[in-house]
Amino acid sequence: MKKLISTLVVLALVAFVAFKAAVWWFADQDLRQARVALEALGVMERGTIHSSLAGQVSLHEASYQDFRLTQPLQVARLTVDAGSPLALMTALVDPRRLPATWEAKADGFRLGLDANMFRSWVASAENAAPALFAPPCGPDVRQRLSTGELLRLGISNISGDAVLRQRISGLQLEINTDSTGSLEVDWPGARASLTEPQAVLESSASALTLTLRDGGILRTIAAFCSREMGLSADEWNARAGALFQQQLALTGYQASEQLLALYRRWLSEGGELTLVLDPASATYGVPVRSADGDDAALTVQYNGAVVPDVFLQPRVAEVIEPADNAAAAAGAAAQQSAAPGWRTRALADAGQWRGHQVRVTLRNGRMVEGRLDAVSERQLDVARPVDGGEVVYPLARSSVSGFEVWQRSSGTPAR
Numbered sequence: 001m002k003k004l005i006s007t008l009v010v011l012a013l014v015a016f017v018a019f020k021a022a023v024w025w026f027a028d029q030d031l032r033q034a035r036v037a038l039e040a041l042g043v044m045e046r047g048t049i050h051s052s053l054a055g056q057v058s059l060h061e062a063s064y065q066d067f068r069l070t071q072p073l074q075v076a077r078l079t080v081d082a083g084s085p086l087a088l089m090t091a092l093v094d095p096r097r098l099p100a101t102w103e104a105k106a107d108g109f110r111l112g113l114d115a116n117m118f119r120s121w122v123a124s125a126e127n128a129a130p131a132l133f134a135p136p137c138g139p140d141v142r143q144r145l146s147t148g149e150l151l152r153l154g155i156s157n158i159s160g161d162a163v164l165r166q167r168i169s170g171l172q173l174e175i176n177t178d179s180t181g182s183l184e185v186d187w188p189g190a191r192a193s194l195t196e197p198q199a200v201l202e203s204s205a206s207a208l209t210l211t212l213r214d215g216g217i218l219r220t221i222a223a224f225c226s227r228e229m230g231l232s233a234d235e236w237n238a239r240a241g242a243l244f245q246q247q248l249a250l251t252g253y254q255a256s257e258q259l260l261a262l263y264r265r266w267l268s269e270g271g272e273l274t275l276v277l278d279p280a281s282a283t284y285g286v287p288v289r290s291a292d293g294d295d296a297a298l299t300v301q302y303n304g305a306v307v308p309d310v311f312l313q314p315r316v317a318e319v320i321e322p323a324d325n326a327a328a329a330a331g332a333a334a335q336q337s338a339a340p341g342w343r344t345r346a347l348a349d350a351g352q353w354r355g356h357q358v359r360v361t362l363r364n365g366r367m368v369e370g371r372l373d374a375v376s377e378r379q380l381d382v383a384r385p386v387d388g389g390e391v392v393y394p395l396a397r398s399s400v401s402g403f404e405v406w407q408r409s410s411g412t413p414a415r
Helices: 002-038 085-093 147-152 197-202 216-226 234-251 259-268 321-339 347-353
Strands: 044-045 048-052 055-067 071-082 102-112 157-167 170-177 183-190 209-214 254-255 271-276 300-302 312-313 342-346 357-362 367-375 379-386 389-397 400-409
Touching: 002 044, 002 048, 002 085, 055 085, 085 321, 102 216, 147 216, 216 234, 216 259, 234 254, 234 259, 254 259, 259 300, 347 367, 347 400, 357 379
Parallel strands: none
Antiparallel strands: 044 055, 048 055, 055 071, 071 102, 102 157, 157 170, 170 183, 183 209, 209 271, 254 312, 271 300, 342 400, 357 367, 357 400, 367 379, 379 389
């Protein structure tokens, strides 16, 4: 009897070690393949591999550096739970054979923020899309909320936990951050794939439910941006709403009165916003009403209350009389020449503005403001103050669409 028990114990230990070794080896091979598949987009560091007999495999201290971003995404622990050892081994041997239900959880993810999160070469003007959520935030009317303002608010990173649940009924996603709110997605019928992540967009014909909770950050942003612009809270909110309409007009639509009111209310007060969206639709399920159309509206709840009449309308172009337009342009030009402000200058003459305050607009719509530190045939170096020092940002000339110099008057540049 004792010999039988000893034999069983030895076999159990051998099976345990074999399972651990097999999980480690197959996970390592799968991650090597993933690293190769992603090598054109970024660099993945897997950290250390751990597993359990409950059907879980974990990566500790993993990270991913997207080439488009200046900061890496770090994860303290990334766990995939297949539900059983057999299901886990099956998925590791062939990632296309995922079980009907599984779960992936990221504990302690962290994305550091930088004044310029995207590298200067990331996007071109052809690929740039209007930024619908880009509230005004700065002395200059064209300055938008960016990571630079978040840093000034004391938000140096986005960190928290995330979980992706695959159920027979569909896909669920939860992201909870420490200081920037939370996001929940419930998508009936959707199926996620580890080998083809983009296939999830075509896996379900159902609409998804998106729930956003700001965690109080929007009130803080509204107060900060209105103060930066020297406006009252109501004036800033009105300007943010007008900017939203302008950006929406670039897509060929205009917001209904209720949609605009909802945007302004949520922007200034935050709260919980729940929307039913259709990823397959060009407008993500937001109905477009014509003058003689039906009464379709987006299903929206704000802080638990249903918001009616949320829809889009085709944009109606405004007709401006040539004479009035010319007069307005002449008046604006006269005012610009007399008052201090940004002056547009030729990029070819950038060398003569070294040491001056400049603002560079990139082809992706982003702006970089600072002291022009150096100029070469291929790039501009703009220095910005960060944490008591200076950081120099190299900007490729080919990515620059606008170059401006701050001048006290039409002929007096500022250093």
